[in-house]
Amino acid sequence: MTRSLWILCLLVPMIAAAGPQCDNPQIGETTPNSAFEHDNVAGTVTHKRTGLMWTRCRLGQDPAPEALCAGTPTTLPWNLALQEAANSTNAGYDDWRLPTRAELATIVEHCRANPALNTVFFPLVSHFQHSVWTSTPFSGEAGRAWIVFFGTGEATPIPHTDGANVRLVRTAEKPYAVGQIGPAGGIVFYDKGYREHGWRYLEAAPKNWNAGKHDPWTTWGCSGTLVGATAEEIGAGAANTTLLVDAGCTAALIAADAEINGYDDWFLPSLKELGAMHKVLARRANFHYTYGFQTMSYASSTELDATGGLTIDFAGGGSVVQVSKSLATIVVRPVRAF
Numbered sequence: 342m343t344r345s346l347w348i349l350c351l352l353v354p355m356i357a358a359a360g361p362q363c364d365n366p367q368i369g370e371t372t373p374n375s376a377f378e379h380d381n382v383a384g385t386v387t388h389k390r391t392g393l394m395w396t397r398c399r400l401g402q403d404p405a406p407e408a409l410c411a412g413t414p415t416t417l418p419w420n421l422a423l424q425e426a427a428n429s430t431n432a433g434y435d436d437w438r439l440p441t442r443a444e445l446a447t448i449v450e451h452c453r454a455n456p457a458l459n460t461v462f463f464p465l466v467s468h469f470q471h472s473v474w475t476s477t478p479f480s481g482e483a484g485r486a487w488i489v490f491f492g493t494g495e496a497t498p499i500p501h502t503d504g505a506n507v508r509l510v511r512t513a514e515k516p517y518a519v520g521q522i523g524p525a526g527g528i529v530f531y532d533k534g535y536r537e538h539g540w541r542y543l544e545a546a547p548k549n550w551n552a553g554k555h556d557p558w559t560t561w562g563c564s565g566t567l568v569g570a571t572a573e574e575i576g577a578g579a580a581n582t583t584l585l586v587d588a589g590c591t592a593a594l595i596a597a598d599a600e601i602n603g604y605d606d607w608f609l610p611s612l613k614e615l616g617a618m619h620k621v622l623a624r625r626a627n628f629h630y631t632y633g634f635q636t637m638s639y640a641s642s643t644e645l646d647a648t649g650g651l652t653i654d655f656a657g658g659g660s661v662v663q664v665s666k667s668l669a670t671i672v673v674r675p676v677r678a679f
């Protein structure tokens with residue numbers, strides 16, 4: 342067991358048992374542990390009541406679970422805080438922003454002070470500042486904006502040029518269930534469970550995506566050349582496709598050239614991505630009619646060797662089939678990640 346994993350294992354029961362210690366027993370907890378969902382992978386916290394997703398650490402700190410937001414948070418003036426929030430790609434999202442005054446107030450713990458915060462989900466270390474910027478300007482005087490001081494939970498306006506910490510927020514995305522219609526009109530067939538490297542879900546192109554025709558038959562392409570697209574795992578399809586497109590491989594070109602309902606980020610699925618699609622969509626009753634699949638071998642973007650590629654038999658069995666790159670015996674159904 343690695344040292345970091347050992348530390349994390351020690352911390353898990355501590356985190357589960359901890360919670361806001363109320364200074365005033367007359368006031369109930371306003372941010373109990375049950376109000377949040379904690380995502381250790383992405384370093385984010387979702388407030389169930391508002392649906393807002395927060396970064397568990399402030400800008401400049403290490404979000405790793407075992408680090409518990411170690412490091413000194415960055416102190417910025419208001420204009421740079423707005424800019425840093427807008428430019429953040431934390432946890433694979435690109436729509437972070439500074440919270441409004443009202444939004445930041447929803448995570449204040451009113452039954453305690455120093456800090457007025459649930460430290461299970463928003464860890465603090467000894468070298469911290471309590472002041473956090475909001476995006477709300479102060480209407481009473483130009484050149485000032487509101488901060489929330491988490492020593493007491495109170496909000497106060499300060500000059501834009503003063504420094505405060507930054508905690509990012511975003512409006513949570515619409516959740517998708519496997520089997521639902523995706524953003525591009527296709528069918529969601531895989532949910533990673535969290536967003537990482539810019540995606541969480543995989544979506545198969547919809548029935549009749551090929552100008553109303555059946556899925557195209559083609560050759561795998563690049564016969565006699567080992568391009569290097571041998572990765573099989575889920576998450577590898579896009580990178581495989583890039584390699585194959587650069588080499589001019591036929592099936593990958595068809596997938597990458599697709600533009601469906603305004604989306605042009607399609608690719609040929611890796612072997613395990615294709616397997617997930619078959620498992621979810623091609624084992625249901627009437628799947629040929631419902632999803633438009635043919636009783637043929639569907640191409641993956643995973644190479645076998647210089648002369649062969651890997652496919653999956655959609656005739657009913659779902660077995661892996663090795664095919665010659667030069668024979669026009671395979672079918673293409675593009676997928677996309679989002």
